[in-house]
Amino acid sequence: MLPLSIGEELVGSWRKTRATAKLQERVTRLFEEARDDVYRYLLTLGLHPPQAQEATQEVFLRLYSALRKGEEIRTPRGWIFRVAHNLGVDIRARQDAELPYDPELDFRHAGQLANPEQQLAERESTLRFHRAVEGLSEQQRRCLFLRLEGLRYAEIAAALGISPSAVGEFLRRAIERLRRARHE
Amino acid sequence: MNSLELRHPESDLLLQFMDGELPQHQARQVRRHVEACWQCRAELDELQKLVAGCVRYREDRAEAVPPPPQTWTDLSREFNRLDDSPAAASLFRRTAFRWVLLGAGAASLVAATLALRVIDFRIGTQPAKPQEMRPAARTSQPASPASTIARPDGVLPSVPGRASAPVKAAAPPAGVAEELRAVAALHRLGADLGEPVEVARNGKYIVVGGAGVAPELQRQIRDALLSEPNVLLRFSESAAGPAAQPPQARDAAPLKSAAPAVPNPLEAQVGGRAQLEKLSTLLLDHDEAAMTRVYALRRLAEQFPPEAERQLSPEDQRLLKDMGRQHWDALAREAMAIDSLTSPLLAPLVAPPGAIRLATSWQAAAQNLFGSARQVEALLPAWLGVTVTDRDRPAPDDLPRQLSTALAQLQLDVQQCERLLKP
Numbered sequence: 001m002l003p004l005s006i007g008e009e010l011v012g013s014w015r016k017t018r019a020t021a022k023l024q025e026r027v028t029r030l031f032e033e034a035r036d037d038v039y040r041y042l043l044t045l046g047l048h049p050p051q052a053q054e055a056t057q058e059v060f061l062r063l064y065s066a067l068r069k070g071e072e073i074r075t076p077r078g079w080i081f082r083v084a085h086n087l088g089v090d091i092r093a094r095q096d097a098e099l100p101y102d103p104e105l106d107f108r109h110a111g112q113l114a115n116p117e118q119q120l121a122e123r124e125s126t127l128r129f130h131r132a133v134e135g136l137s138e139q140q141r142r143c144l145f146l147r148l149e150g151l152r153y154a155e156i157a158a159a160l161g162i163s164p165s166a167v168g169e170f171l172r173r174a175i176e177r178l179r180r181a182r183h184e
Numbered sequence: 185m186n187s188l189e190l191r192h193p194e195s196d197l198l199l200q201f202m203d204g205e206l207p208q209h210q211a212r213q214v215r216r217h218v219e220a221c222w223q224c225r226a227e228l229d230e231l232q233k234l235v236a237g238c239v240r241y242r243e244d245r246a247e248a249v250p251p252p253p254q255t256w257t258d259l260s261r262e263f264n265r266l267d268d269s270p271a272a273a274s275l276f277r278r279t280a281f282r283w284v285l286l287g288a289g290a291a292s293l294v295a296a297t298l299a300l301r302v303i304d305f306r307i308g309t310q311p312a313k314p315q316e317m318r319p320a321a322r323t324s325q326p327a328s329p330a331s332t333i334a335r336p337d338g339v340l341p342s343v344p345g346r347a348s349a350p351v352k353a354a355a356p357p358a359g360v361a362e363e364l365r366a367v368a369a370l371h372r373l374g375a376d377l378g379e380p381v382e383v384a385r386n387g388k389y390i391v392v393g394g395a396g397v398a399p400e401l402q403r404q405i406r407d408a409l410l411s412e413p414n415v416l417l418r419f420s421e422s423a424a425g426p427a428a429q430p431p432q433a434r435d436a437a438p439l440k441s442a443a444p445a446v447p448n449p450l451e452a453q454v455g456g457r458a459q460l461e462k463l464s465t466l467l468l469d470h471d472e473a474a475m476t477r478v479y480a481l482r483r484l485a486e487q488f489p490p491e492a493e494r495q496l497s498p499e500d501q502r503l504l505k506d507m508g509r510q511h512w513d514a515l516a517r518e519a520m521a522i523d524s525l526t527s528p529l530l531a532p533l534v535a536p537p538g539a540i541r542l543a544t545s546w547q548a549a550a551q552n553l554f555g556s557a558r559q560v561e562a563l564l565p566a567w568l569g570v571t572v573t574d575r576d577r578p579a580p581d582d583l584p585r586q587l588s589t590a591l592a593q594l595q596l597d598v599q600q601c602e603r604l605l606k607p
Binding site for chain 2: 020024027028031035036039040043049050052053056057060061064065126129130133144145147148152153164168169171172175176178179182
């Protein structure tokens with residue numbers, strides 16, 4: 001141990017405890033705010049609900065450990081989704097043999113039943129739009145979903161391992177495709 | 185007015201403009217154009233509607249997907265557990281070193297480091313559910329090899345032609361020798377090096393188990409202990425099924441850490457920052473390997489103190505010391521490597537490291553060794569300037585001398601341990 005007087009050690013220990021409590025409070029608040037979004041995002045990657053929930057918790061434990069180590073995280077939401085994305089992809093990669101969870105199945109099923117009072121034409125238009133989103137390429141969907149979670153292009157790029165300009169291009173193509181579906 | 189203000193921006197530019205992704209000067213040009221151009225304002229409005237459609241899609245889907253199967257864990261408890269765990273604390277710190285050292289350019293190595301360690305961070309969404317198996321139970325009738333593994337419910341499988349009632353084990357209380365043999369079996373597998381596997385005597389059983397042990401290792405342990413009587417396997421697994429696999433950490437590509445505010449004088453000594461980073465990585469790897477052995481040796485010493493060792497037969501005593509020596513061998517190699525890397529950079533000591541700590545048993549020597557190795561483990565990163573919390577503060581002037589002393593003490597303790605481990 002480096003030499004410290006007892007007084008310095010006590011003050012240091014008290015500061016550390018206080019800093020730890022504040023950090024825990026901060027990450028807990030972030031967890032409460034973003035956990036449902038992260039969970040749903042992980043479902044879109046094909047994780048089954050129990051896996052998605054466990055991975056979500058894992059992400060916030062990692063956030064805590066990163067912040068505790070003094071890592072500077074300017075945009076926690078971007079960091080959280082980047083880590084969640086990579087973790088989700090890795091979990092899926094280890095389970096190639098297992099059928100991925102398909103949230104669209106639940107969604108399509110619910111879509112057919114929801115809003116019975118909705119105008120038929122409007123419902124059809126909504127369903128067409130949903131189908132168009134589902135029909136986007138993998139990268140377009142990933143960029144779009146991460147953008148929907150509030151990530152900036154650079155953050156999406158970091159999560160997906162592509163350049164920010166590629167993100168812009170994928171998003172443009174996605175929007176073009178959705179535009180065509182909307183006007184069909 | 186330039187061309188961008190004259191011509192209609194492409195849709196990608198408009199989207200980026202809407203998303204606030206354009207550089208300031210370009211955004212200003214697009215804004216001026218859009219203010220003047222009804223067509224582009226309509227296009228922006230159209231884009232806005234498409235974005236709104238996407239947002240609605242997200243909301244609709246959020247309502248349709250199943251909610252999380254469990255109530256969310258109270259993470260503050262997990263945080264406290266991480267904070268309280270010395271292993272985790274060390275682990276956090278050591279992982280951090282690598283992040284600081286390597287930055288984003290060496291993400292794969294960082295990922296590997298994290299992947300090895302993340303098992304300790306894991307949490308279960310449900311209380312751990314131990315699985316118990318008896319690899320072999322001493323029964324009144326010899327069982328066929330296939331029937332020696334009890335089912336997870338603890339009931340031995342039925343043997344054709346015999347009563348299918350559970351066969352009660354009639355074994356004498358487990359002793360130190362049985363415990364030693366179980367530990368030796370784990371040692372042969374390397375499961376005594378940083379793996380969360382515990383061995384304990386519990387009445388007539390030797391209980392071998394742990395939480396978060398990889399399924400493949402569980403299988404190997406079960407196979408290795410098949411022939412050992414009275415061994416009870418108890419592994420806890422998360423109830424979440426396949427997700428219980430330790431997730432690999434591809435996330436570990438953090439933003440490159442800023443250079444320390446105070447330049448490390450070692451940089452000049454070794455020929456630059458890149459050289460220092462290489463040296464640091466090497467030294468921390470050696471130190472980590474050494475610490476793994478130090479922990480294993482101390483664990484062995486605590487599990488088999490001198491009074492327990494005396495109860496063993498001469499053959500078992502040799503087995504115990506053999507295991508100790510194997511840990512020592514590996515540790516001595518790592519300590520030597522650390523010494524040879526650091527000695528050219530540290531001034532030689534003018535005085536001996538301090539009071540000589542005489543040990544009368546290899547177990548006591550292992551404890552001394554643990555103390556001095558921990559000292560080196562704490563000082564080495566500070567000397568290298570990779571202690572995250574302190575990297576913006578100058579290291580104390582006498583840090584090199586402290587490290588020299590700690591390394592010398594480690595060498596003394598290594599030698600003493602060797603002497604006492606001799607057959």
